[in-house]
Amino acid sequence: MPDSAPQSGLEPAFPPSRDRLAGIGEDYDVVVIGGGLAGLTGAKRVADSGHKVLLLEYHSQLGGLATWFNRKGGHVFDVSLHGFPVGMVKSCRRYWGSGLADSIVQLKDMRFSNPQFSLSTTFDQRDYTRILTERGSDKSQVEAFFEALKDPELLNSRFPTAAAFIDHYFPGRNDVLRLLFEPIAYANGSREEDPPASFAIVFGNFMRQGIFTFQGGTDVMIHKMTAILRDLGVDIRTRVRVDRILTVASSPGGRRQVTGVIANGRTIPCRAVLSNSNLKSTVFSLLDSHQGVDPLFIEASEAVRLNSSSCQVYMGIRKGESISGTGDLLFTSKDPEFRSELLLKPDTSSRTFSFYHPGIRPRPDGEARYSIVASTNARWEDWEDLDRATYRKRKSELIEATLQAIETHIPGVGEIVDHVEAATPRTIERYTLHRDGASFGTRPDGLAVSQALPNHISGLFHAGSVGIIMSGWLGTINYGVLTADRIDQYLVGTHPRQ
Numbered sequence: 001m002p003d004s005a006p007q008s009g010l011e012p013a014f015p016p017s018r019d020r021l022a023g024i025g026e027d028y029d030v031v032v033i034g035g036g037l038a039g040l041t042g043a044k045r046v047a048d049s050g051h052k053v054l055l056l057e058y059h060s061q062l063g064g065l066a067t068w069f070n071r072k073g074g075h076v077f078d079v080s081l082h083g084f085p086v087g088m089v090k091s092c093r094r095y096w097g098s099g100l101a102d103s104i105v106q107l108k109d110m111r112f113s114n115p116q117f118s119l120s121t122t123f124d125q126r127d128y129t130r131i132l133t134e135r136g137s138d139k140s141q142v143e144a145f146f147e148a149l150k151d152p153e154l155l156n157s158r159f160p161t162a163a164a165f166i167d168h169y170f171p172g173r174n175d176v177l178r179l180l181f182e183p184i185a186y187a188n189g190s191r192e193e194d195p196p197a198s199f200a201i202v203f204g205n206f207m208r209q210g211i212f213t214f215q216g217g218t219d220v221m222i223h224k225m226t227a228i229l230r231d232l233g234v235d236i237r238t239r240v241r242v243d244r245i246l247t248v249a250s251s252p253g254g255r256r257q258v259t260g261v262i263a264n265g266r267t268i269p270c271r272a273v274l275s276n277s278n279l280k281s282t283v284f285s286l287l288d289s290h291q292g293v294d295p296l297f298i299e300a301s302e303a304v305r306l307n308s309s310s311c312q313v314y315m316g317i318r319k320g321e322s323i324s325g326t327g328d329l330l331f332t333s334k335d336p337e338f339r340s341e342l343l344l345k346p347d348t349s350s351r352t353f354s355f356y357h358p359g360i361r362p363r364p365d366g367e368a369r370y371s372i373v374a375s376t377n378a379r380w381e382d383w384e385d386l387d388r389a390t391y392r393k394r395k396s397e398l399i400e401a402t403l404q405a406i407e408t409h410i411p412g413v414g415e416i417v418d419h420v421e422a423a424t425p426r427t428i429e430r431y432t433l434h435r436d437g438a439s440f441g442t443r444p445d446g447l448a449v450s451q452a453l454p455n456h457i458s459g460l461f462h463a464g465s466v467g468i469i470m471s472g473w474l475g476t477i478n479y480g481v482l483t484a485d486r487i488d489q490y491l492v493g494t495h496p497r498q
């Protein structure tokens with residue numbers, strides 16, 4: 001029997017209430033489970049095609065991992081707004097309109113500080129070529145490397161792993177591996193042993209023009225998206241947890257077909273479901289029955305590995321105080337050599353700091369506020385079983401280590417931080433229901449299963465972080481659109497309009 005209990009043993013963040021569904025329609029063409037970026041964009045796209053859509057989100061606000069929170073002292077923190085490739089401008093313009101796309105701006109100053117090098121970069125091909133050649137690489141070799149990035153599929157047939165690909169062009173250069181790979185390991189949980197294409201596509205996307213952000217913050221972006229969806233007539237309900245996706249066998253022993261969902265204890269009929277919930281939760285917790293589903297598909301779904309998780313430390317700078325000269329992003333580590341697995345250790349010295357200042361995160365009230373968010377990659381296993389006291393202690397240690405680390409870059413900053421708190425893999429699991437607090441959904445093997453889902457259960461579609469390419473803000477927005485178009489084809493094919 002599928003199990004939908006929260007795994008961390010904590011009380012649910014949002015206890016269910018039937019009231020949240022008051023006044024909903026009798027049935028829908030599409031129920032979207034989850035209001036992450038893939039769910040929101042998918043909902044918009046199917047609504048654009050004229051379908052009747054209900055979007056159900058477990059959290060009290062939309063955005064999924066692309067969310068924010070407010071704290072006493074006037075602090076506003078973004079959970080996952082560190083940076084994305086320039087492709088977001090095009091995707092946002094095409095799928096959400098200029099009102100959103102025009103707020104996307106470039107981050108100009110990314111920094112590295114580690115035992116191998118300290119440098120500042122605009123994180124694009126031109127600047128990386130400069131850095132690599134200044135650090136002793138042959139210019140023709142650097143050019144050949146960038147040329148190779150253009151054909152990721154070919155790379156997969158030539159090299160077993162991303163690390164082998166990099167080593168081919170820069171043999172024995174662990175410093176170059178760090179320069180190329182460390183930001184991507186943070187951007188989407190990539191590991192050296194991943195297929196070269198998954199590194200090449202994401203790294204190549206960034207190298208086109210650098211790193212971009214949404215000026216004004218996640219709250220502004222999600223409020224704009226919500227308004228657009230409401231205008232299109234999408235029925236949006238928050239604090240609603242979907243417990244089951246209901247299916248029937250179309251004939252005895254035949255293929256299962258979606259008939260509705262159960263959410264907050266209520267049955268809601270629908271013709272198709274777009275699940276933005278974690279892929280494994282969709283198949284193993286939400287789907288009501290595996291009867292009649294190809295056992296090989298279930299096996300393949302079981303084999304899908306979840307991506308790693310992460311910890312964050314949020315630091316709010318006191319009103320009236322400021323920080324300067326930090327750059328926008330800082331990749332730091334004390335490890336003498338780079339290995340992506342070291343990034344996952346509980347006591348890792350490797351951290352990324354994002355600096356938020358009024359230039360990139362202006363506030364509607366015009367107040368000039370600053371904050372810092374530190375991220376470390378993390379493993380669910382290192383946090384899942386801690387009792388309450390140990391969990392608190394480990395969080396305090398994480399905060400302490402982070403404050404010490406930032407102090408070496410901004411001396412005296414501890415004096416002006418007036419709010420600090422930590423989030424762990426358990427926080428992510430609790431608020432987004434992602435199994436094992438997976439920050440980036442599944443490892444690359446999830447993509448094939450996600451795409452095959454509707455071939456095995458009619459009317460059940462998935463969109464959201466899977467693999468490396470279909471994760472992050474850009475990947476999930478694009479995946480939401482791809483999936484919505486498949487849903488439209490399905491609905492038009494199976495339920496032609498009168």
Ligand SMILES: Cc1cc2nc3c(=O)[nH]c(=O)nc-3n(C[C@H](O)[C@H](O)[C@H](O)COP(=O)(O)OP(=O)(O)OC[C@H]3O[C@@H](n4cnc5c(N)ncnc54)[C@H](O)[C@@H]3O)c2cc1C
Nearest residue numbers: 034036037038058064065080082083242277464465472473
């Ligand atoms: C700390 C952190 C930093 C990141 N930084 C960046 C970054 O700088 N740039 C970048 O591009 N990406 C970043 N990412 C990744 C990016 O945020 C995600 O890949 C992306 O937002 C995921 O979108 P999604 O559509 O897959 O849905 P998610 O954001 O995972 O949302 C899924 C939604 O479904 C809801 N849900 C799940 N199950 C149910 C249910 N049963 N009923 C109702 N609702 C349900 C959840 O509550 C959630 O709101 C970061 C991620 C993390 C964790």
